Amino acid sequence: MSRRDRSAGEVLVRRLYAEHGAALLAYATRLSGDRAAAQELVRRTLLRAWTEPSALSEERGAVRARLFVLLREAAGAPADVLQMLGAVGTLPPEEREVLNQLYFQGRDVKETAASLGLPAETVKSRSYQALRRLRAALAAEVTTGAA
Numbered sequence: 001m002s003r004r005d006r007s008a009g010e011v012l013v014r015r016l017y018a019e020h021g022a023a024l025l026a027y028a029t030r031l032s033g034d035r036a037a038a039q040e041l042v043r044r045t046l047l048r049a050w051t052e053p054s055a056l057s058e059e060r061g062a063v064r065a066r067l068f069v070l071l072r073e074a075a076g077a078p079a080d081v082l083q084m085l086g087a088v089g090t091l092p093p094e095e096r097e098v099l100n101q102l103y104f105q106g107r108d109v110k111e112t113a114a115s116l117g118l119p120a121e122t123v124k125s126r127s128y129q130a131l132r133r134l135r136a137a138l139a140a141e142v143t144t145g146a147a
Helices: 003-033 035-051 060-075 080-087 093-104 111-114 119-144
Strands: none
Touching: 003 035, 003 060, 035 060, 035 119, 080 119, 093 111, 093 119
16 A cells, blocks of 8 residues: 555545544444443444545445444344344334434434424434434344344
């Protein structure tokens, strides 16, 4: 790797961290339950983004969505994909839509609220409740599956 490529990569990683680091760290902390592990996940995610810059488009939402995918891959699936889909399927439709907008479409709370015609506090509440329900459903699945 040339010095110029390395320098450009460092600029990319710094820019990505400045724009998306807080959101990535918050999500990684929720996934891992441990701040130090979350910081390592974010580091690995940004390193991978550096090695695959062509996968990142210039649109803010698309970049964030791709970074979240890379982070989930770095974390490893917390549960089997089918288990996760099953757990998501148990959520009320309004909570599923909020998670879809926030985590899969890469929108922030304000953008999601505008898109759904809801107050931002409602988006936050639905997201919180949905994540609690998912954790409980996945924990129940692990407990039931382990028995």
